[in-house]
Amino acid sequence: QVQLVESGGGLVQAGGSLRLSCAASGRTRSTYHMGWFRQAPGKEREFVATINRSGLSTYYADSVKGRFTISRDNAKNTVYLQMNSLKPEDTAVYYCAADLTLWREKIPTTVSDYDYWGQGTQVTVSS
Numbered sequence: 001q002v003q004l005v006e007s008g009g010g011l012v013q014a015g016g017s018l019r020l021s022c023a024a025s026g027r028t029r030s031t032y033h034m035g036w037f038r039q040a041p042g043k044e045r046e047f048v049a050t051i052n053r054s055g056l057s058t059y060y061a062d063s064v065k066g067r068f069t070i071s072r073d074n075a076k077n078t079v080y081l082q083m084n085s086l087k088p089e090d091t092a093v094y095y096c097a098a099d100l101t102l103w104r105e106k107i108p109t110t111v112s113d114y115d116y117w118g119q120g121t122q123v124t125v126s127s
Helices: none
Strands: 002-007 010-013 018-026 034-039 046-051 058-060 068-073 078-083 092-098 121-126
Touching: 002 092, 018 034, 018 092, 018 121, 034 068, 034 078, 046 068, 046 078, 058 068
Parallel strands: 010 121
Antiparallel strands: 002 018, 018 078, 034 046, 034 092, 046 058, 068 078, 092 121
């Protein structure tokens, strides 16, 4: 079992920044890719970013590329999402997720690729 707790969400004006954190506990040594997803009202949960266990490989959705940065500190069992130049369309509940699969042929970007999820943190960007 892996428990994930997100924090850092809030209300920010367009153009502003927020940093989300995701603290993991439990079988953290088994987590490989860690990902961030988001879900806006009435929409499906969508991929935002993912990072592999070493932190050397990252991948982003086109909609956030160049504005968001994912990172991880394995010593603290924490994953971060630095969000800059925020836009109103970034408003959503942001979820952290853990993938326990050791090896994948493709980068994990779908909901079904991940085994554990946090409860989510709300991010609201005002125009």
